[in-house]
Amino acid sequence: MLSFEQKQKIIETFPELTKKEISLNRLNYHYDESLYEKTIVVEKLHPNGNGFVYVGDLLKYESEVNEKGLVNIRDYNESKLREILEDAINYLSVDPDQPIIEKWTSKNGAVIELIYEKRSWNVYYEQNLEESFGTREAAVSYLQEDGFKRKD
Structure with a gap:
């Protein structure tokens, strides 16, 4: 301590x-x-x-x-x-009403959005919420494990 x-x-x-x-x-x-x-x-x-x-x-x-x-x-x-x-x-x-949006793509071209909103990092495919995380690191790890890369 x-x-x-x-x-x-x-x-x-x-x-x-x-x-x-x-x-x-x-x-x-x-x-x-x-x-x-x-x-x-x-x-x-x-x-x-x-x-x-x-x-x-x-x-x-x-x-x-x-x-x-x-x-x-x-x-x-x-x-x-x-x-x-x-x-x-x-x-x-950070204003929780101002979301942070990142686009991620898979090898086959599927696009997923990682959005920071209401104090959570949420993964969306099209309009559907797929997963929710307490940290960006956990969300990124999840996306990378599934073969997604950040689209700049």
Whole structure:
């Protein structure tokens, strides 16, 4: 488990986050460029190493997230902490009503769309939803396993 100081040092490598001291020597880190009212990315980072990161309804964290959209980072290592911070900032930076669309093709010319919408990576063939993933990496892996390549 990382110490409070180690977590603080890692969090502060994200220049887009602003530190704010709160009660009981705890810290919050805000993302002031958030597209939403929610700006706190790291909540109640405590000197005992406990703290939370806001991930909202990201499918990737559905097994860890509480009802407020927070994940406890007490036992996170450096790579997991960096990853969740990047995901949280991206979550607050992307308008879910503005989908990201990628076209993928198979060797025989079939075209599939990979669309990021409503916090999920969805695979569509024609108008039909084929699969839904919590991360782009999982969706890309699925497409590549089926022989699809990104169409630029």
